[in-house]
Amino acid sequence: MTEQTSPLMQNLRRSGVWFAASVLALAASSIGLSRFLETETPTVSLALDPLNVNALIAEITHDLNDTSNAPDLDALLAEAKSALRFDLADARLYSLIGEIKYRKGEEDQAYEFFDQARKLSKTEIHALQRSIGRSIETGDRPGAVREIDILLRRWPDQFSAIAAGLPTILSNPDGYQAVLAAVRAAAPWRSKLLVALGQTPDGLGFANRLLLDLTVSSAPPSSSELSYVIHGNIRQKKYDQAYRLFLFSLSDQERKLAGYVFNSTFEPASRGKPFDWQVGDQSGLEVTFATSQDAVEGEGGATVRFLNTPVKNTALQQYIQLPPGSYKVSLAASARNLKLPKELFWSIRCVGSAGEIARFNIPEGTYNRQALSQDFSVGSTGCPMQLLKLETAAIAESWRFRYVGTLVMHKLSIERLSS
Secondary structure, three states, rough: OOOOOOOOHHHHHHHHHHHHHHHHHHHHHHHHHHHHHOOOOOHHHHHOOOOOHHHHHHHHHHHHOOOOOOHHHHHHHHHHHHHOOOOOOOHHHHHHHHHHHHHHOOOHHHOOOHHHHOOOOOOHHEEEEEEEHHHHOOOOOOHHHHHHHHHHHHHHHHHHHHHHHHHHHHHHHHHHHHHHHHHOOOOOOOHHHHHHHHHHHHHHHHHHHHHHHHOOOOOOOHHHHHHHHHHHHOOOOOOHHHHHHHHHHOOHHOOOOOOOOOOOOOOOOOOOOOOOOOOOOOOOEEEEOOOOOOOOHHHEEEEEEEEOOOOEEEEEEEEEEOOOEEEEEEEEEEEEEEEEEOOOOEEEEOOOOOOOOEEOOOEEEEEEEEEEEEEEEOOOOOOEEEEEEEOOOOEEEOOOOOEEEEEEEEEEEEEHHHH
């Protein structure tokens, strides 16, 4: 005989199922909310889900980094070790325990935990940073470079964290060779390295050396990398070194363009380095380079087309290095319907001072291969490097002063005059 279930028992069973489902739903909701809050408010996140390891790591990290309160290292260590019971494979926990022990002065044990963290995850960020520091301290410069490469491939935004140790690594022959091997292998942090080195006098020497070594390698420096370091030399007034580096970086084809003015005929070669032509970012004009074979009507050179708008400041410039003496700067130019409400002129100024040592104006109108020139001299002091610029005399972008027409500069050259 089948046992009959009373309506009361059926209701109780339904209530029990509903209650269990409600508890599970609430728990799932708490876990989800805990995950949502684990980064911004880890304390609240842990209150919702005490087993949220991400929140625990965030909370301990916050306490360790809190400069306003001295952390209770023993309590934090106990929390981190307790979390290991729930996640033995989390490299971050081992790294965190290592950091706490490091701060407690237990360095040998700390590095055991850092090593364990890296066994679980080769790219664990904090363990890597501590390992890099230890490699530098113990003299293992090649090891430090290998670890830096791992760190920056996974965490490229961490370059500033290791930048201070680079001169120490590079000052050691083994360390220098390890860095050179990494940048030759196109390490993704190569450009950042050169930029950082170019910002300090000590680092600049290493940057120059690296570029020279890369120039004769199978991975020559890019134009932008050369520009970083050349500009660094100029900022630190190492003008001779800047110019030598530029000359040394030239290809056989580019060497044919060398002279007091590099690429004096405005060949459409690669540009942008400080001793090559640099085109200003101007909305009111267009600058193009062409050979005589490619240009319309055989008018090779640099074409500046003005767009009937105001034009202020520089259109074209190049650093030059002239030894003391007397010179002539000459320009062969053509123009079509050129209207200049304010002056358009070439100037030569001493770098590092406001001293202008030469200027000649571009005439208005329409003309063909007109010759313009200006004599000038470079003194024996106060002018170790110069800046050659095509610029306007406009001091404000007023629509009353709109530049119109086309200027074609076929050749701009400087020759030394006999004394």
